[in-house]
Amino acid sequence: xxxxxxxxxxxxxxxxxxxxxxxxxxxxxxxxxxxxxxxxxxxxxxxxxxxxxxxxxxxxxxxxxxxxxxxxxxxxxxxxxxxxxxxxxxxxxxxxxxxxxxxxxxxxxxxx
Amino acid sequence: xxxxxxxxxxxxxxxxxxxxxxxxxxxxxxxxxxxxxxxxxxxxxxxxxxxxxxxxxxxxxxxxxxxxxxxxxxxxxxxxxxxxxxxxxxxxxxxxxxxxxxxxxxxxxxxxxxxxxxxxxxxxxxxxxxxxxxxxxxxxxxxxxxxxxxxxxxxxxxxxxxxxxxxxxxxxxxxxxxxxxxxxxxxxxxxxxxxxxxxxxxxxxxxxxxxxxxxxxxxxxxxxxxxxxxxxxxxxxxxxxxxxxxxxxxxxxxxxxxxxxxxxxxxxxxxxxxxxxxxxxxxxxxxxxxxxxxxxxxxxxxxxxxxxxxxxxxxxxxxxxxxxxxxxxxxxxxxxxxxxxxxxxxxxxxxxxxxxxxxxxxxxxxxxxxxxxxxxxxxxxxxxxxxxxxxxxxxxxxxxxxxxxxxxxxxxxxxxxxxxxxxxxxxxxxxxxxxxxxxxxxxxxxxxxxxxxxxxxxxxxxxxxxxxxxxxxxxxxxxxxxxxxxxxxxxxxxxxxxxxxxxxxxxxxxxxxxxxxxxxxxxxxxxxxxxxxxxxxxxxxxxxxxxxxxxxxxxxxxxxxxxxxxxxxxxxxxxxxxxxxxxxxxxxxxxxxxxxxxxxxxxxxxxxxxxxxxxxxxxxxxxxxxxxxxxxxxxxxxxxxxxxxxxxxxxxxxxxxxxxxxxxxxxxxxxxxxxxxxxxxxxxxxxxxxxxxxxxxxxxxxxxxxxxxxxxxxxxxxxxxxxxxxxxxxxxxxxxxxxxxxxxxxxxxxxxxxxxxxxxxxxxxxxxxxxxxxxxxxxxxxxxxxxxxxxxxxxxxxxxxxxxxxxxxxxxxxxxxxxxxxxxxxxxxxxxxxxxxxxxxxxxxxxxxxxxxxxxxxxxxxxxxxxxxx
Numbered sequence: 001x002x003x004x005x006x007x008x009x010x011x012x013x014x015x016x017x018x019x020x021x022x023x024x025x026x027x028x029x030x031x032x033x034x035x036x037x038x039x040x041x042x043x044x045x046x047x048x049x050x051x052x053x054x055x056x057x058x059x060x061x062x063x064x065x066x067x068x069x070x071x072x073x074x075x076x077x078x079x080x081x082x083x084x085x086x087x088x089x090x091x092x093x094x095x096x097x098x099x100x101x102x103x104x105x106x107x108x109x110x111x112x
Numbered sequence: 113x114x115x116x117x118x119x120x121x122x123x124x125x126x127x128x129x130x131x132x133x134x135x136x137x138x139x140x141x142x143x144x145x146x147x148x149x150x151x152x153x154x155x156x157x158x159x160x161x162x163x164x165x166x167x168x169x170x171x172x173x174x175x176x177x178x179x180x181x182x183x184x185x186x187x188x189x190x191x192x193x194x195x196x197x198x199x200x201x202x203x204x205x206x207x208x209x210x211x212x213x214x215x216x217x218x219x220x221x222x223x224x225x226x227x228x229x230x231x232x233x234x235x236x237x238x239x240x241x242x243x244x245x246x247x248x249x250x251x252x253x254x255x256x257x258x259x260x261x262x263x264x265x266x267x268x269x270x271x272x273x274x275x276x277x278x279x280x281x282x283x284x285x286x287x288x289x290x291x292x293x294x295x296x297x298x299x300x301x302x303x304x305x306x307x308x309x310x311x312x313x314x315x316x317x318x319x320x321x322x323x324x325x326x327x328x329x330x331x332x333x334x335x336x337x338x339x340x341x342x343x344x345x346x347x348x349x350x351x352x353x354x355x356x357x358x359x360x361x362x363x364x365x366x367x368x369x370x371x372x373x374x375x376x377x378x379x380x381x382x383x384x385x386x387x388x389x390x391x392x393x394x395x396x397x398x399x400x401x402x403x404x405x406x407x408x409x410x411x412x413x414x415x416x417x418x419x420x421x422x423x424x425x426x427x428x429x430x431x432x433x434x435x436x437x438x439x440x441x442x443x444x445x446x447x448x449x450x451x452x453x454x455x456x457x458x459x460x461x462x463x464x465x466x467x468x469x470x471x472x473x474x475x476x477x478x479x480x481x482x483x484x485x486x487x488x489x490x491x492x493x494x495x496x497x498x499x500x501x502x503x504x505x506x507x508x509x510x511x512x513x514x515x516x517x518x519x520x521x522x523x524x525x526x527x528x529x530x531x532x533x534x535x536x537x538x539x540x541x542x543x544x545x546x547x548x549x550x551x552x553x554x555x556x557x558x559x560x561x562x563x564x565x566x567x568x569x570x571x572x573x574x575x576x577x578x579x580x581x582x583x584x585x586x587x588x589x590x591x592x593x594x595x596x597x598x599x600x601x602x603x604x605x606x607x608x609x610x611x612x613x614x615x616x617x618x619x620x621x622x623x624x625x626x627x628x629x630x631x632x633x634x635x636x637x638x639x640x641x642x643x644x645x646x647x648x649x650x651x652x653x654x655x656x657x658x659x660x661x662x663x664x665x666x667x668x669x670x671x672x673x674x675x676x677x678x679x680x681x682x683x684x685x686x687x688x689x690x691x692x693x694x695x696x697x698x699x700x701x702x703x704x705x706x707x708x709x710x711x712x713x714x715x716x717x718x719x720x721x722x723x724x725x726x727x728x729x730x731x732x733x734x735x736x737x738x739x740x741x742x743x744x745x746x747x748x749x750x751x752x753x754x755x756x757x758x759x760x761x762x763x764x765x766x767x768x769x770x771x772x773x774x775x776x777x778x779x780x781x782x783x784x785x786x787x788x789x790x791x792x793x794x795x796x797x798x799x800x801x802x803x804x805x806x807x808x809x810x811x812x813x814x815x816x817x818x819x820x821x822x823x824x825x826x827x828x829x830x831x832x833x834x835x836x837x838x839x840x841x842x843x844x845x846x847x848x849x850x851x852x853x854x855x856x857x858x859x860x861x862x863x864x865x866x867x868x869x870x871x872x873x874x875x876x877x878x879x880x881x882x883x884x885x886x887x888x889x890x891x892x893x894x895x896x897x898x899x900x901x902x903x904x905x906x907x908x909x910x911x912x913x914x915x916x917x918x919x920x921x922x923x924x925x926x927x928x929x930x931x932x933x934x935x936x937x938x939x940x941x942x943x944x945x946x947x948x949x950x951x952x953x954x955x956x957x958x959x960x961x962x963x964x965x966x967x968x969x970x971x972x973x974x975x976x977x978x979x980x981x982x
Contacts, residue, residue: 025140027147043148044173047141063140073143 004087005056012037013049014058014088017078025064025075026050050078058084119159121149125170131567133177141177145169191521192528199529206501213494214533216869217585218540220490221577223483223862225545226552228573230476232565233379238453239566240380241316246282247452248414248421250428252435252444254708262448265409267435268394269402270428271309274412278427280420285312288410289384293358293833296344302834303340305357306384307393307410315415316382323351323371328389333370335387341372357388357396361662361833365396377564381452404438413452425449443699443706478932482632482859485625485928486866492622493873494533494585498526499615502589506596513598523590530586534578542574552858588614619874620917626870627921627955628928631948633863635929635941640856642941648844649747649781650688651723654816655840656809656823657687659694665831666804672826676819678812683715683804688722689783689843694806698795701766702754709750710794711767715804719745719778719796722808729761729776732798740798743775750793751777767795785845785939867955874910874959878966882906889970890978902971903964910963918952925951 006014016032017024026046033041053059060081063074080088129145130138145166152162203210238244250270251262266286274284285308292305310329312318318325320335327333334355341350353369367388376382390401390410399406416424428447436443502509509522592614660666670681687694700709716734719726727748733739744767751760763774780791811819820837827835882889889902897905925948933940970978 026144027151030148042172043144043169044177047144047173047177070143070147073139073146075143076140 004090006058006087006091010049010053010058011088011091013046014053014080014084017050017059018080018085018088021079022077024078027075050076053084054078057081058087119153119162121146121166122163125167127567129170129173131571132174137177141173145173195525195528196532198525199532202505202529203532209497209501210533212872213490213497214536214540216872217490217494217534217537217581219544219548219865220483220487220869221534221537221541221581222544222548224487224577225541225570225574226549227479227483228570229545229549229565230479232569236566236569237379238381240377241452244452246415246417247315248416248449249452249454250412250414251448251450253446253448254444260445263409263444264411266412266447267404267438268390268399268406268408268410269404269438270431270435271412272402273431274414274428278424280424281414281416283311283315283415284412285309285315286390286410286412287312287382289382290359292386294344294386295356295358295364300358300834301344303385304383306382306387307390308382308387309390312382312413313387315413318376318382318387319374320371321374322349323369325370328370329391332365332367332392333389334367335371335373336369337373337385338375340385341369359393359396361664363396363398365392367392379564404434407439414449421449443708477935478855481928481932482629482862485629486862486869488584489622489625489629489866489869489873491581491585492618492625493869494530494581495588496615496618496622496873498530498585498589499592499618502592509596510598513596526590527582527586530590531578531582534581534585537581538574538578588618616913619913620920622873623870623914623917623955623959624921624924626866627918627952628925629866630863630951630955631922631925632929632932633859634947634951635925635933635943636859637856638944638947639933639937639941640853643785643845643937643939644841646782646785646939648783649724649779652689652840652844654811655722656811656820656837657689657840657843658807658809658823658827658837659687660805660807660831661833661836663805666807668830669807669826672830673807673809673823676822679819680717680721680810680812682717682721682808684718684806684808685713685715685799685804686711687806687808688712688781689840689845695794698768700754700795701769707754709767710792712794712796713799714796716798716800718808721810724781725779727777727779728759729774731776734798734800737800739775740800742771742773743798744772745776745778745796746774747778747780747791747794749780749791750795753793767797772797782939783845785937787934787936787938789938867958870955871958871962875962875966878910878963882967882970886970886978890975893971893975894979899971903967906967907960907963911960914956914959918956921955922948922952 012033013029016029016036020028020032026043029046029050030041030043033039033046050059050061054061058081059078061076061078064077066072066074126142129142133141148169149162149166152165153159157165241247249264250266251264252266254261254263268286271284271286274281287306287308289304289306291302294301294303313325313328318335321338323335325335328335334357336344336350344350344355345353350369350372355367355369356364357367358364373387394401394408399408401408414424425448428449432444432446512522513519658669660669666683670683673679673681686696695710695712697708698711700707716732719731726745729745732743732745744765746760751758754760754765755763759777760774761777765772765774778796781794782791809819809823816839820839823837824835827837885906889906892902892905926943926945929948930943933943
């Protein structure tokens with residue numbers, strides 16, 4: 001397995017971009033994040049991560065068409081790259097594998 | 113979109129964001145931030161909360177969006193961190209003197225920032241319009257009193273010729289501005305209308321907040337500035353609303369609101385509250401745009417290729433003949449074509465037909481002189497207190513040097529501390545700059561705020577000034593601290609003589625400046641009174657001018673107003689005052705030479721009422737018809753200008769093509785007091801027609817405000833327009849009179865501020881000095897010195913300093929006031945030495961009181977306390 005450099009939060013954002021497919025832009029991602037995790041986050045954090053992920057090749061982006069919304073200012077929409085999809089799969093399966101390798105005894109505790 | 117028109121994200125925050133953000137990402141990020149803002153509002157957040165978060169986001173986002181990332185140098189960072197910590201601790205220890213310095217410097221700097229915005233107003237003038245390289249203005253050149261004058265007033269008929277007959281002109285537009293009355297329902301509003309050809313909105317940016325320019329020039333549309341739209345329609349969307357615009361009493365046009373304009377800064381050539389099309393105006397006024405004799409003038413602007421300029425200018429001059437035939441009364445010598453952005457002051461253009469111009473340079477001189485003096489006072493104050501404070505920190509410096517601190521680091525640290533103080537002062541300055549500017553500019557009815565100027569310019573200015581203050585106020589103390597030898601400090605053998613000497617020089621400088629500012633302030637106040645009582649050649653006391661706008665109400669109004677007891681009236685077509693605002697220009701022919709001359713057509717009784725003095729010859733014989741046709745009066749300067757200083761009495765001249773005899777010479781009329789003003793040769797002619805435009809009312813010995821109320825009442829019963837009457841006192845010198853009054857207020861405020869800074873400065877100095885001498889005081893007291901004796905000993909050193917600064921300050925004040933007044937005004941008060949000496953004495957006494965206050969505490973205290981210390 002090649003060395004995938006993807007932080008925890010970065011992975012979460014990648015997943016959210018995937019979930020929001022075609023509607024994934026920063027403000028929506030903030031909303032979705034707050035809805036899914038119940039935690040607050042500042043938009044600047046999301047922006048930073050999105051641009052970093054794009055730099056790393058996990059995301060690609062394009063500007064949307066200009067519409068009447070937002071005073072005609074365009075949004076930047078993000079899409080997963082094949083590399084991201086592979087990375088997400090690998091990370092997910094790695095986690096799953098590890099989860100099932102934990103012996104049952106390690107997860108049982110005596111009362112008291 | 114959830115666009116809430118009431119609340120928008122804070123403009124300044126957006127500007128800061130646009131300034132620092134990487135350009136390629138501005139659009140998307142700004143959109144995101146705005147969306148977050150509006151979402152917060154929609155979800156029930158309050159406006160100030162949303163705005164607060166918006167600001168917070170702007171700051172939060174700096175790290176990730178900024179153009180470049182700063183590189184961290186770990187050694188430097190830790191060094192600066194420790195400097196910062198030390199500086200904070202030190203400031204906290206001396207919080208009162210720091211607080212005083214920060215506030216004083218802050219207010220002084222806020223004036224400097226205001227000063228900067230004034231400069232920015234001029235050097236960023238018309239920067240708002242982009243791509244002006246291919247835009248040109250046309251000027252009509254005239255000769256007046258032998259001088260070439262530029263007029264940005266072109267005959268309206270020229271527009272069609274420019275558009276259709278001259279090759280190479282890509283676009284033409286005309287523009288002028290005037291007051292109109294807007295009727296909405298039954299309410300009238302008087303507003304300033306820009307009246308333009310259709311092309312103007314293509315040639316110059318006039319951004320709309322909403323609405324569009326589609327149909328502009330095809331149907332009667334009107335575009336409102338945002339504040340006007342809010343005034344007329346409140347929160348409702350103005351688009352599509354109907355209004356009636358009145359140009360005269362009957363001349364009106366029904367218009368539809370085509371859009372609302374975004375804010376256009378004040379420092380642009382085209383200033384208005386609302387924009388309309390010239391086509392609608394001409395139709396309402398029933399005027400033929402191609403008639404060369406319709407007496408309509410306006411500014412005209414061209415778009416053309418740079419290499420065609422000369423050719424076009426030549427071709428335009430073909431129409432000089434047509435213009436001069438159409439306007440017998442106002443002949444011009446030629447046209448010139450100049451680039452739109454040509455830097456011309458308001459004074460360089462004689463007549464212009466639009467709202468805004470560049471500021472007079474005089475305004476700068478006066479403010480720059482005074483503000484720099486106040487600023488330097490604050491700087492010296494800061495330097496002074498920090499020098500004195502160094503005495504307390506000698507041990508710190510000694511120990512640090514012993515522990516291996518280099519001289520450079522000590523120097524740096526002191527500068528750094530000063531930097532923090534000036535930085536704090538700058539925050540205060542920026543926060544109060546708009547208030548300062550509002551207070552000062554508001555007096556002149558204008559409003560040019562910090563956010564209207566270019567942000568990069570402001571930031572550079574602020575940084576530059578920050579460095580400057582730090583060095584001016586910080587370098588001396590820092591150099592001092594640097595020089596000390598640790599061994600002598602610890603041994604307590606260090607001599608602070610040099611410090612005292614420098615302190616004294618700084619104190620003298622600081623005092624002299626504040627005395628000078630106070631003296632200038634008082635002199636300006638006196639000048640204001642002087643101008644108020646200046647003999648203008650006629651009387652301006654208790655005289656009202658009612659500008660009826662047209663002659664139709666004249667007879668009725670005159671009859672009714674004459675019923676008021678203690679009132680005399682007279683009528684005139686052109687009325688004196690305000691730079692000759694109501695006068696007309698006529699062509700004067702003497703032998704073969706022609707000139708433009710100022711001309712007043714007056715009604716019977718007018719000269720008597722305004723008490724214009726007849727120097728030689730006679731006044732008008734008011735019953736004679738021949739008098740009206742053949743006789744004129746001229747002012748004394750008329751003889752100087754056209755008859756080589758000889759008496760022009762009984763000479764015959766041609767005015768507007770008609771032969772007239774000069775039957776009398778009257779005294780000159782002063783209607784402008786600025787330095788470059790000249791007495792304008794003026795001609796008076798009589799008309800006996802009852803139809804006159806101005807009704808002049810003189811109240812003899814009656815209560816002026818009562819009379820004015822009666823006038824307003826009569827006006828409202830007869831005329832369906834807002835009251836347009838003014839006291840001659842206010843009108844006589846036009847803006848100059850108003851400006852002088854306002855300058856008086858500003859100078860008094862500045863004088864108080866300067867004085868305050870100085871007194872606070874000397875108080876803290878005295879305190880420090882006393883603290884140093886506490887042992888001396890205690891020992892003297894123990895040995896039996898009286899309190900009076902103690903005051904004498906300690907005050908003695910200050911008195912010498914104060915006396916010296918009084919001499920320097922008074923002479924400085926004298927010369928500065930005289931020079932500044934001389935630069936601005938032609939007629940001004942003689943600077944009185946007594947006044948200046950009194951202001952010097954005033955500061956001296958207040959300071960001595962402050963010092964006595966500072967000495968009182970230790971002098972009255974138990975000497976044991978003083979001796980026990982350390």
